[in-house]
Every structure is written in C-alpha cells, then in structure tokens.
Amino acid sequence: MKRNAFYAQSGGVTAVINASACGVIETARKNGRKIGKIYAGQNGILGALREELFDTGRETAAAIAGLRHTPGGAFGSARYKLKGIDENLAEYQRLIEVFKAHDIGYFFYNGGGDSMDTAHKVAQMGRKLGFPITCIGVPKTVDNDLPVTDCCPGFGSVAKYVAVSMAEAALDVASMAETSTKVFILEVMGRHAGWIAAACGLAGESAAEAPHIILFPEIPFDEPRFLERVSDTVRRHGYCAVAVSEGCRLPDGRFLADSGTVDAFGHKQLGGAAPAIAERVRARLGYKFHYAIADYLQRSARHIASAVDVEQAYAVGKAAVELALAGENAVMPTIVRKSDQPYRWGIGKVQLRRVANREKTLPRNFISKDGFSITGRCRRYLAPLIRGEDYPPYRAGLPKYVKLRNVPVPRKLSGEFVLK
Amino acid sequence: MKRNAFYAQSGGVTAVINASACGVIETARKNGRKIGKIYAGQNGILGALREELFDTGRETAAAIAGLRHTPGGAFGSARYKLKGIDENLAEYQRLIEVFKAHDIGYFFYNGGGDSMDTAHKVAQMGRKLGFPITCIGVPKTVDNDLPVTDCCPGFGSVAKYVAVSMAEAALDVASMAETSTKVFILEVMGRHAGWIAAACGLAGESAAEAPHIILFPEIPFDEPRFLERVSDTVRRHGYCAVAVSEGCRLPDGRFLADSGTVDAFGHKQLGGAAPAIAERVRARLGYKFHYAIADYLQRSARHIASAVDVEQAYAVGKAAVELALAGENAVMPTIVRKSDQPYRWGIGKVQLRRVANREKTLPRNFISKDGFSITGRCRRYLAPLIRGEDYPPYRAGLPKYVKLRNVPVPRKLSGEFVLK
Numbered sequence: 001m002k003r004n005a006f007y008a009q010s011g012g013v014t015a016v017i018n019a020s021a022c023g024v025i026e027t028a029r030k031n032g033r034k035i036g037k038i039y040a041g042q043n044g045i046l047g048a049l050r051e052e053l054f055d056t057g058r059e060t061a062a063a064i065a066g067l068r069h070t071p072g073g074a075f076g077s078a079r080y081k082l083k084g085i086d087e088n089l090a091e092y093q094r095l096i097e098v099f100k101a102h103d104i105g106y107f108f109y110n111g112g113g114d115s116m117d118t119a120h121k122v123a124q125m126g127r128k129l130g131f132p133i134t135c136i137g138v139p140k141t142v143d144n145d146l147p148v149t150d151c152c153p154g155f156g157s158v159a160k161y162v163a164v165s166m167a168e169a170a171l172d173v174a175s176m177a178e179t180s181t182k183v184f185i186l187e188v189m190g191r192h193a194g195w196i197a198a199a200c201g202l203a204g205e206s207a208a209e210a211p212h213i214i215l216f217p218e219i220p221f222d223e224p225r226f227l228e229r230v231s232d233t234v235r236r237h238g239y240c241a242v243a244v245s246e247g248c249r250l251p252d253g254r255f256l257a258d259s260g261t262v263d264a265f266g267h268k269q270l271g272g273a274a275p276a277i278a279e280r281v282r283a284r285l286g287y288k289f290h291y292a293i294a295d296y297l298q299r300s301a302r303h304i305a306s307a308v309d310v311e312q313a314y315a316v317g318k319a320a321v322e323l324a325l326a327g328e329n330a331v332m333p334t335i336v337r338k339s340d341q342p343y344r345w346g347i348g349k350v351q352l353r354r355v356a357n358r359e360k361t362l363p364r365n366f367i368s369k370d371g372f373s374i375t376g377r378c379r380r381y382l383a384p385l386i387r388g389e390d391y392p393p394y395r396a397g398l399p400k401y402v403k404l405r406n407v408p409v410p411r412k413l414s415g416e417f418v419l420k
Numbered sequence: 421m422k423r424n425a426f427y428a429q430s431g432g433v434t435a436v437i438n439a440s441a442c443g444v445i446e447t448a449r450k451n452g453r454k455i456g457k458i459y460a461g462q463n464g465i466l467g468a469l470r471e472e473l474f475d476t477g478r479e480t481a482a483a484i485a486g487l488r489h490t491p492g493g494a495f496g497s498a499r500y501k502l503k504g505i506d507e508n509l510a511e512y513q514r515l516i517e518v519f520k521a522h523d524i525g526y527f528f529y530n531g532g533g534d535s536m537d538t539a540h541k542v543a544q545m546g547r548k549l550g551f552p553i554t555c556i557g558v559p560k561t562v563d564n565d566l567p568v569t570d571c572c573p574g575f576g577s578v579a580k581y582v583a584v585s586m587a588e589a590a591l592d593v594a595s596m597a598e599t600s601t602k603v604f605i606l607e608v609m610g611r612h613a614g615w616i617a618a619a620c621g622l623a624g625e626s627a628a629e630a631p632h633i634i635l636f637p638e639i640p641f642d643e644p645r646f647l648e649r650v651s652d653t654v655r656r657h658g659y660c661a662v663a664v665s666e667g668c669r670l671p672d673g674r675f676l677a678d679s680g681t682v683d684a685f686g687h688k689q690l691g692g693a694a695p696a697i698a699e700r701v702r703a704r705l706g707y708k709f710h711y712a713i714a715d716y717l718q719r720s721a722r723h724i725a726s727a728v729d730v731e732q733a734y735a736v737g738k739a740a741v742e743l744a745l746a747g748e749n750a751v752m753p754t755i756v757r758k759s760d761q762p763y764r765w766g767i768g769k770v771q772l773r774r775v776a777n778r779e780k781t782l783p784r785n786f787i788s789k790d791g792f793s794i795t796g797r798c799r800r801y802l803a804p805l806i807r808g809e810d811y812p813p814y815r816a817g818l819p820k821y822v823k824l825r826n827v828p829v830p831r832k833l834s835g836e837f838v839l840k
Binding site for chain 1: 429432433435463466490491492493494495496497498499500580583584585587588589591592593594595596598599600601604606622623692695710711712713714715716717719720721722723724726803806807808809811814816817818819821
C-alpha cells in the first residue's frame, strides 16, 4: 500500500541540512513502490499546519542531487515549537488533518531536540486519532547537542569552518603583532554547549599555537584569571588568540554578551561576547585588539564543509527512509562511532522519546583543568569530524548552489489555519 | 657583479602576500648569477632597521613553494611608516648602512601606497649617499586602493570571500526569515574605499537577491532612506541582507562605527559599523537582526582564495625581480587589464612616485544612482577578479600551511638601532 511522504526542516539551518533532504528524497524516489509523492513543508512544520506543501516530484534529479552541496534550507525552515498536546491539541489535530487530506503516511522531521519531541508527539497523536503515521526524526544541529548520537550532522562543517578560520586569522595576527593587533578574538556559536568553541581548538596542537584561550559556556568567565592568561600569552608568544562561545557566562549566570554595554540613549546594547571580552582587554591591559563575529557565516559555509559531515548528513536522511520502510516508528537514526583512528562509523537508531528535549553539553573531561583549552580526549573525538573537503561546483568564481522550483501542492482543505 | 637582495612585507597582510614572496624568491633563486643571498626582513622594514634579517637560502624549495598557498606574512609584517627624509634622516641612513653591511643591492618592498613611498625614498637616499640600490615595489593591499594598477593582489581573494560568504549567509537567512532573523548585516573591511563592500554585490545578480543594500564609505549614510529601503525589502522579499563597509560614515563625517555606543563606564565603545546599523534597525523597525563581522577572517581566508588573485600575486613578485634585473629602479609592476570577457591581463610598470600616497576610491559610476548597490560597469570590473579556486593542500581536515625556519643572518653592525 503506497502512501505519500512529508519532509520538513526545522530550526536553525546548516551547511548540510539539504544533504539530509537529498538523502531522504533520493532514497524515497528509489522506493516508489512503497512511497508515492514526496512533499516538503514550506518553512518547515508551518507548511504542514498551513497546508503549504511543495511537490518535490516536480524537481529534476539534478536539482535534488544539487541539494547535497547547497547550504541553507531549500524548502524554508522555521523556529516553531509545537506546544504540549494538552496545551494545544488543535495544532496536532490540524497536522493529522493535513496529513490525512494528502494521504501522508510518512513524516520525516529534520531538526534538533525540540523537533524530535514534536515528531514523537505526532506519532502518538496519529495513533490516538486513528490515523497511524510513521514519524522518523532526522538529526540536525550545528550545536552538536543531541544525546545518544555520537555527533550531529551540521556540526562537523561548522567545526571545520571555525578551526580553519582560527588557524588562518592567527597566521595574520602573528605576523602583524609586533606593531599592530596583539589580541584577536573569534566569537562562535553555541548558546548552551561549547562544542563549536572546542572545535576552534583543532586549529593548533601546542600551547604556543592559536587559540591560546577558549572560553566555553560550561566554564564561568573568571575575568582576573582570563586577563592574566592573556597578558602572559602576549609576553610569551607576542600575541594572543581567543575563541569565545556566544554562550559564555559571568559567574552570576548572565551572558557575557549582555554585560554592561549601553547605547547613547542608555538602552542596553545587544552586544556580542567578543566585544565584551575585547573591551575588558582594552580597559585592563591596553592591548590593541580585533574581533570577528562569525555568526551565520559559520553555519552556512558550505564552501568549506567537512566531507565526513556531508556524508553523514546524507546517510541519516537515507537511513530515515530505510527505517520507515522497515516498519520502524518514532525513531531517529544516529551516528555510531566504531573507532577513532582510523575513523569508522555506522548508522544506529534511537527512540525519539530518548532524544527529545535533552541537551548534551561538553563533558568536563573534554576541557582542560584550567578551563581554557581542550584535552587530548576532546581532540580525538573532534578530529575525525572535520576530515575531508567536499567542495561545491563553481561558476564564475562563486559556488553553484541550486534553487528549487518549489511547486506548491494544490490545497485540499478549505479555510486557513491560524497559528496561535 | 653579484649583489644580495632584501625582501620585506609591509602593512596589513593578505591571503596571498606570501604568494608574492614566493614569486620574488623563486625568481631570484633562478637568477643566481646576478643575485646572491636573498634576505627577508623580520617584521618588514623593522627587520632592516634593526638588522634582523632572515636568510631565505636556508629554506627548502618545497617550503618556498608552500608560501604560494599560505596566508599571513611568513616573515612578519609591520605597520611602520618611515617619516619624510627631512624629519628623520637617521632612519634612511640606517637602512643604507644595513644594506651596505650586507651588500644588499636590491630592495623589494611588498606593500601598499605608504610602502611605495618608502621604497621611492630609499632609492633617492641610496643615490644621495653614494650607495645605489635598486628599489622595486611589489603591490599588495586588500583595499584595492592603489592607483595605476588595474587591481591589487590581495583584493581578489577578499572579494571572493565576501561574495561567497554573503551568498551563503543569505541562503541561511532567506530560509529562516518567516519565523526568525529578517535583517542580516555583514561588515567588511575598507576604511576609505568601498571596493570590498562592492565585491559583496557579486553574491547576487538581481534586485531580489542578496545583498539588497550595500553601504559604501563613498556615500554618506542616510538613515531615513536606509531604513525605508530595509522595510521595503523585507516586505517584498521576506528578508533583507545588508553589506556595510567599516568605513561607512554619517553625513557629519563621523564613522558609523563610532556613533554613539558607550560602555557601562561611560567610555566610548569601539564598536563596529554592523552593530550601529543593527541597533537602528532594531530601534526604528523592530525586526529581528543578526550581524557578522568578518574582520581578519576575510583577509586571511586562503582556503577560498581567488585563483586569479594568487596568480597575479605571484606574477608581481616575479616581475619585480625581472624589472630589477632589467635595470629598472623605483618602479612597481602593475596589473594591466587587456579585456573583461574573456578576462586577459598582463604586467606593466609604473614609477613609484606616481603610486606613492595616492588612494583610488570606488568611482561614482561603479555605484548605483540610489547609492545602495553596484552598477553593471562595476560588476564587469569585479567579476574576473574572483575567478577560479586555488585550494591549499589539506592534512587531517586542515589546510597544510607552511612555517618557515626563518634562520637569522649574523649581524655585522654593532649597537642597537632604537626606533623613534
């Protein structure tokens, strides 16, 4: 019995989330005896709620293949967390109604912890409302904070971007330090977990090499110790390169990024962690500084994606469809590490309820005792994830990213669904 | 009569300044009948003043070849402008003294406008003090603001980096805009000239594509018109991507970056142009925003260097040596454009005095009438400069950048030279 499939992207997009979409769609297309149409949600789950679906069947094989090397979310993503079933039953009912109208028997939800929670609830609701639907999560997050899976597609490419950027910027700063900038700060993502900050540590191998200091969200910012380490590093090596997580906090729990800056009108300035650090360096040590805020550049940098990450992103998409066809429900494929060196990995699976709403922060033994760098154990974990280059094709000096046609599926339901 | 050569890097380094060093050294090595030792200054001209020279003869051919793909300044660079001869004769005398002590007959100075001025003066001084020295400038600046030469090595790679980064970040923002960030701002370098900001414009081809707005240093910031354009763009396209030059100014001449932010202690904050823009967007329009500050990442990003830029950087280094051997003095090789499409270029030359201390800003006809984007003419000029990829080799997921041995040359002079 052939049924249609629905795929949606959720939360912050990555350099490789479309590679997962590619894995889902190509694998579903190969299984045309069991899966009919493959729909995608316009702007993620909102597309399902509003009955705004795209028919991926209208895309050429070449366009779908091009998703593998195209960053961003090809169908649009959304930061939209469905509330609990008790709080907002209407949303779940609407989802099931739309799925029913379009004979959708498979729901592939590509996102982080929140999305796994949603997929899990949709599976429960389907059963409860007499419309069984196979719900499979597809892991994605640059933050690498999903539990159970060894790593998370999206992270490896950010990790590679920040490690390469730190290595390159440090060469620049080192060569100018005698007469110019002595302290360079790179701010990276990771509101709650320091995985991305840790990846900056791959840029150097010894204490002499950048980054000389990493500031993790897991370690409260100790200003005097930090400043002492900065001046010590400048004395020893001529310059100091710092990686700071946007999630780094003061001992009182406030984000560094929120600490103290006000604009000319007295409004609190939405600063970054890097300027907050830089200001302290300037005020207390007087060194010339520069800072970079990588922001979205880091999570969209498909041009320097990790080949391992791209492969894993595709693999979890493919595995999601295979799990669905094997009769699994409410599960998510995981990356299972089999060995560090040589790096070997495979695909496993986990129940969605075991992944939902749980965050995996950096283990304390991945951070050095002094709190300013990564341990050998952390390095062994991270190193394989940035391996290999998977360059997109170029035309006239720019990556040739695909743009899908995104042809809407005719509506079957009357009336608009208004989001609360 | 064989004489030694001295090479020094000056000012802000680039992703390809070492490619010029590679061109100089490899070409000089091939001309061993005329050029003896090839020395490099530790930290640029400071190395000459302090008699801190490196013997590049102690580097392997492989290491020198590796400079072609290594960013930063391999010998150290310096922001140090020699004063006028009348103001500080002692420095020029010292340079000639050091050159004499080491029998240096060729001075290759790799830098921007200031450095060309210095090289010009050294040539004059040599003649005056009875120690003739051949002084050849090697053009370098990410700002692309040197006159006469069609473009400047270093610029093409920054241009490629910012265009690729803008294209990638825009895909990210576009896919999230429905529920998240609506305005994205990328701050790029260019304190006085908008070449780098203009290069962001290569990311998109139509008005619908990012960047929707470019803010140039050449066009005073008009806040009401800017905000109107932002809200109009968000209405039309769902999001708005802005590229802003760090050198963008208010109508009263102050840098946007200096406008208004003070820290908790009432000190003026050394902000960026991007946060200043973002704050206005937040306060007046209320859109969710994000900004990235590329800072040193843009000028050290050898991983995404332009192949044309790398080739030209090498070519001007090579040409500098060839000009010296052909008996030229006080000149700089230039890039001469022969045609746009297909792009063809060759090497010319210009007298240093014609280059020294002159800045080439973006012509008004490279900027659209409304001041917010680039013209077709600008696009035709810029497009060839980002062509081609010239990837560095990788090991374990990171670029394999070379580190020279930098073996010091024994001193011949007694006493320290104290910089004023």
